[in-house]
Amino acid sequence: MNARTTAQRVRRGEISAVSVLEDSLARIHAENPRLNAFLRLDEEGARAAAERVDALVAAGDDPGPLAGVPIALKDNLCQRGVVTTCASRILGEWRPPYTATVVERLAGAGALLVGKTNLDEFAMGSSTENSAYGPTLNPRDLSRVPGGSSGGSAAAVAADFTPVALGSDTGGSIRQPASFCGVVGLKPTYGLVSRFGLVAFASSLDQIGPFSTTVEDAALTLEVIGGHDPRDSTSLRVGAPQLVAHVDDGVAGRRVGLVRELFEGADAEVVAAVHTAAEVLRAAGADVVDLSIPELSLGLSAYYIIAPAEASSNLARFDGVRFGHRVSGEDVTAMMEATRTFGFGDEVKRRIMLGTYALSAGYYDAYYGQALKVRTLMIDAFARAYQHVDLLLGATAPTVAFPFGAKSHDPMTMYLNDVFTIPTNLVGHPAISVPFATGEGGLPVGVQLLGPGMSESVMLAGARILERDREGL
Amino acid sequence: MSLPDGWELVVGLEVHTELLTASKLFCGCENRFGEEPNTHVCPVCLGLPGSLPVLNRQAVELAMRIGAALHCTIAPSTFHRKNYFYPDQSKDYQISQYDLPINSRGYLDLPDGSRIGIERAHLEEDTGKTTHLSSGGRLQGAERSLVDYNRCGVPLVEIVSAPDIRSSAQARAYASELRSVLIATGASDGRLEEGSIRFDANVSVRRAGEPFGTRCEIKNLNSLRSLQRAIDYEAQRQIDLIESGGVVRQETRHWDEGLGETSTLRVKEDAEDYRYFRDPDLVDLAPEPAWVDEVRHRLPPMPSERRSALGALLSSPTSAQLDAVEAVVELGIERFVHAVARENGDVVIALSRAANELASAVDEVDRLAEHSFVTVVDMEASGEVSATQAKALLAGLLAGEDSDPRSLARAKGFEKMDQSALSTLVEELIGAHPDEWSRYRGGDEKLAQFFIGQVMRRTKGQANGKTVIEELNARR
Structure with a gap:
């Protein structure tokens, strides 16, 4: 049962939040040992929340728009007192003394926070194979990766553990696993959702967003978690977005750009899905035009300078001094070195080194400085495109979910997975992946809709059309 | 160096x-x-x-x-x-x-x-x-x-x-x-x-x-x-x-x-x-x-402007007075001197009292009303109290013993000494110290300090030094 229906029935008293939760937990207990989507459950906390929701309903009060909806959190989101690992050894059994803004808002809307999901360590990866706590299996095909880095959250929704999960998207970490697992994944406009309490990977790119089984649930969740937060300086000064009311607005009269650089080089079945999606939008009244934005091909290389550069600084604080795991050493410097050597996995170390190098004296201009210029070029290129169209259409990922180990030996091949998702992060725009077709072995294929900053409402209406006509296919 | x-x-x-x-x-x-x-x-x-x-x-x-x-x-x-x-x-x-x-x-x-x-x-x-x-x-x-x-x-x-x-x-x-x-x-x-x-x-x-x-x-x-x-x-x-x-x-x-x-x-x-x-x-x-x-x-005046403003109250300041100006501005207590200037009081005395007595208890100056400071300076300038007594009054006001200088002066017994009583005392001291008196009469001006000291001891500092010298000279 999707989130919106669940919440409606709980609010009307037709079902109890406790029973919804117990159903969810039963499925998790049955399947999670195999899938490894959840790293940790907070059953006690979730039960207490469910009882509060039921008590409010019994008293005639409204527990909120997500009343009784079980929700999973990617394990890089802080929740007071609940172990947060970022799927890294370096945090040990760290329990944050505070709660992320998005988690507070979910709880305030009546959601039941059932636990923390697996990810690539510090959200660095595209397969969830980089977790210190073992990979998550794709519920659609257990021999394949769920994508990443928010693979645990995508799998939790795909396996029907929870109707909604939160992930974070720095270069595609929500949309690519959504595509691989056959669920909806939304990356909001940068600044629409507070990052307070999200353990940073690359601060200028990170954005929290929902996974769900329906477009409407993604809209509903974003309404709850979006809007200004004074604790995040990069938070936009906007109120909570109004999205659900517009989700069925359709695309009649909208102009959509079918962007060559956002599907070229993808597998044939993926390209075919994108073209079908274009036909669906056209049939619904949109004016779909072919577009080329050559600057998009620069995104990947700029991203792999900017994101590691910020990460090298963001991850400096994991030094064993104040929190997390500590490996002792001769003196403080030796302790820090030993802690980081033990605590970080290979991919994290690789990116810290890349980023450190890119920011170093003598290299800054050639690497980091240059990447910032590319970013500006891309912002301008998108702005030009959006003078002519309302939305852009492309693929989410070049392939369907790949088998375990297929790419983990070669970082460059793995990085290429993000080629279609990275541009929106670099320019701070929203994008959504909608499950649209099936490919090799019946595996899901997602297509991606992109819009300019704060165009979520229009973008979701387009996504709703793709979702509807996928059902009809 | x-x-x-x-x-x-x-x-x-x-x-x-x-x-x-x-x-x-x-x-x-x-x-x-x-x-x-x-x-x-x-x-x-x-x-x-x-x-x-x-x-x-x-x-x-x-x-x-x-x-x-x-x-x-x-x-x-x-x-x-x-x-x-x-x-x-x-x-x-x-x-x-x-x-x-x-x-x-x-x-x-x-x-x-x-x-x-x-x-x-x-x-x-x-x-x-x-x-x-x-x-x-x-x-x-x-x-x-x-x-x-x-x-x-x-x-x-x-x-x-x-x-x-x-x-x-x-x-x-x-x-x-x-x-x-x-x-x-x-x-x-x-x-x-x-x-x-x-x-x-x-x-x-x-x-x-x-x-x-x-x-x-x-x-x-x-x-x-x-x-x-x-x-x-x-x-x-x-x-x-x-x-x-x-x-x-x-x-x-x-x-x-x-x-x-x-x-x-x-x-x-x-x-x-x-x-x-x-x-x-x-x-x-x-x-x-x-x-x-x-x-x-809204920026308040900076020290350089404040030094100029304070220095302008003095006609031809000595270097010691300029040091006092700097110290008083540094401590941020020049408002007391300005208050004296506004009331046409003795700015030289005011600056000296501010740079010394107020500076040594700068954490307590909020206890001292500007008009009380003006009163003490006026009392000293007019000879109503001696310099020693004026310092003691400021110390008392800063210590919170009283807030009114005149009532504090009465409490300390700092009434101005009766002129005839001082006259009698000077006569008495001349009689008791004939050698010192003859040396003073002979032109040894240092001995004025000896007689002032004797008067101060007997009056517990109540007498005004200048008046003592006037009394001595009247008999020279």
């Missing part, structure tokens, strides 16, 4: 001042000195994962006041991260300003009329405090290192002077004047002993007419005295080195107050690469022009 002939000293100072804000630069923790370690900390200033900085508006206001007081351009600015691993830096980077500081290109005029350029005065966060045990205070080889994060995230402004300073005395005068300015703006409490203001000195020497020499940066200068001594020592060290055929290396040096020496801390080749880049957690700082104008407009 003067340099050997033909040599010139070149100094630039970097001054860090903590700002007197209620809370830290990027979080709501209290900004307080001297509390139990790690009691003013939160997820933000401890750099816990997921926490984010939010800029303190009051810190921006105080930084702009400093910029305005130093005649700087106040411009839109950005924050950068200065990356380095050290346990007192909770995030292992410091948020500072780099290529676009909030304040740039200003100057400070010193009391001697010289002008020192200010290159920039930017905002940044302070670090925590580390204590390394059983390693002579150094990190390397320390058995244990303790960190107190109460200071971590406290707002600082770093004020960088141009290399315009040419002597250690001028460096001291600059530091002292800057301190007074910082206090006057309300940005700093000026407490050097608590580390509220800290100095680093960039020192180089050159033969007259030559380009700048290689500079060394001296750290650990915790007082005006050590600043001046360290510069003197370092200048002589560099001259000796060059004169003996050596070359000055660019390095950071540590001042040892006990030994009176500087020693190498690290050489340039070992300097950290801080990998500065824009902090993506913060947005550009662009105060509205109206706010900047308001800050400039």
Whole structure:
């Protein structure tokens, strides 16, 4: 049962939040040992929340728009007192003394926070194979990766553990696993959702967003978690977005750009899905035009300078001094070195080194400085495109979910997975992946809709059309 | 200290001042000195994962006041991260300003009329405090290192002077004047002993007419005295080195107050690469022009203006009076002297009482009403009380014994002595000390002090010295 229906029935008293939760937990207990989507459950906390929701309903009060909806959190989101690992050894059994803004808002809307999901360590990866706590299996095909880095959250929704999960998207970490697992994944406009309490990977790119089984649930969740937060300086000064009311607005009269650089080089079945999606939008009244934005091909290389550069600084604080795991050493410097050597996995170390190098004296201009210029070029290129169209259409990922180990030996091949998702992060725009077709072995294929900053409402209406006509296919 | 002939000293100072804000630069923790370690900390200033900085508006206001007081351009600015691993830096980077500081290109005029350029005065966060045990205070080889994060995230402004300073005395005068300015703006409490203001000195020497020499940066200068001594020592060290055929290396040096020496801390080749880049957690700082104008407009008068205003009350001030003017302005108590001037009182007496009696109890001056001070000065000037009694009255008023000078004078028995009683007493003393009297009559003026002393002892300081001399001379 999707989130919106669940919440409606709980609010009307037709079902109890406790029973919804117990159903969810039963499925998790049955399947999670195999899938490894959840790293940790907070059953006690979730039960207490469910009882509060039921008590409010019994008293005639409204527990909120997500009343009784079980929700999973990617394990890089802080929740007071609940172990947060970022799927890294370096945090040990760290329990944050505070709660992320998005988690507070979910709880305030009546959601039941059932636990923390697996990810690539510090959200660095595209397969969830980089977790210190073992990979998550794709519920659609257990021999394949769920994508990443928010693979645990995508799998939790795909396996029907929870109707909604939160992930974070720095270069595609929500949309690519959504595509691989056959669920909806939304990356909001940068600044629409507070990052307070999200353990940073690359601060200028990170954005929290929902996974769900329906477009409407993604809209509903974003309404709850979006809007200004004074604790995040990069938070936009906007109120909570109004999205659900517009989700069925359709695309009649909208102009959509079918962007060559956002599907070229993808597998044939993926390209075919994108073209079908274009036909669906056209049939619904949109004016779909072919577009080329050559600057998009620069995104990947700029991203792999900017994101590691910020990460090298963001991850400096994991030094064993104040929190997390500590490996002792001769003196403080030796302790820090030993802690980081033990605590970080290979991919994290690789990116810290890349980023450190890119920011170093003598290299800054050639690497980091240059990447910032590319970013500006891309912002301008998108702005030009959006003078002519309302939305852009492309693929989410070049392939369907790949088998375990297929790419983990070669970082460059793995990085290429993000080629279609990275541009929106670099320019701070929203994008959504909608499950649209099936490919090799019946595996899901997602297509991606992109819009300019704060165009979520229009973008979701387009996504709703793709979702509807996928059902009809 | 003067340099050997033909040599010139070149100094630039970097001054860090903590700002007197209620809370830290990027979080709501209290900004307080001297509390139990790690009691003013939160997820933000401890750099816990997921926490984010939010800029303190009051810190921006105080930084702009400093910029305005130093005649700087106040411009839109950005924050950068200065990356380095050290346990007192909770995030292992410091948020500072780099290529676009909030304040740039200003100057400070010193009391001697010289002008020192200010290159920039930017905002940044302070670090925590580390204590390394059983390693002579150094990190390397320390058995244990303790960190107190109460200071971590406290707002600082770093004020960088141009290399315009040419002597250690001028460096001291600059530091002292800057301190007074910082206090006057309300940005700093000026407490050097608590580390509220800290100095680093960039020192180089050159033969007259030559380009700048290689500079060394001296750290650990915790007082005006050590600043001046360290510069003197370092200048002589560099001259000796060059004169003996050596070359000055660019390095950071540590001042040892006990030994009176500087020693190498690290050489340039070992300097950290801080990998500065824009902090993506913060947005550009662009105060509205109206706010900047308001800050400039509301800036209180600076010490130089206040010294001029106070000095203008004196017709031809002596150097001792000019020192008193400086001291009174430095302590911010010149309002008492101005109050006396407004009432057409004796400004010379007022300045002296302010520079001495008020200065010695400066923490208590809020107890003293300006009109009470005016009354005491008038009482002294008119001979109603003696100078000794006037000092005692001020001490009593500052100690809170009373708030009304005249009732306090009565309580202390400081009524003006009856003229005939004084006359009788002088007669009596002349009779009792015939030798001293004849020597005084013979022209030994020093003996006037002897008779005044006797009168004071007998009257417990109640008599006026001038009146005693009049009485003596009437009988000479």
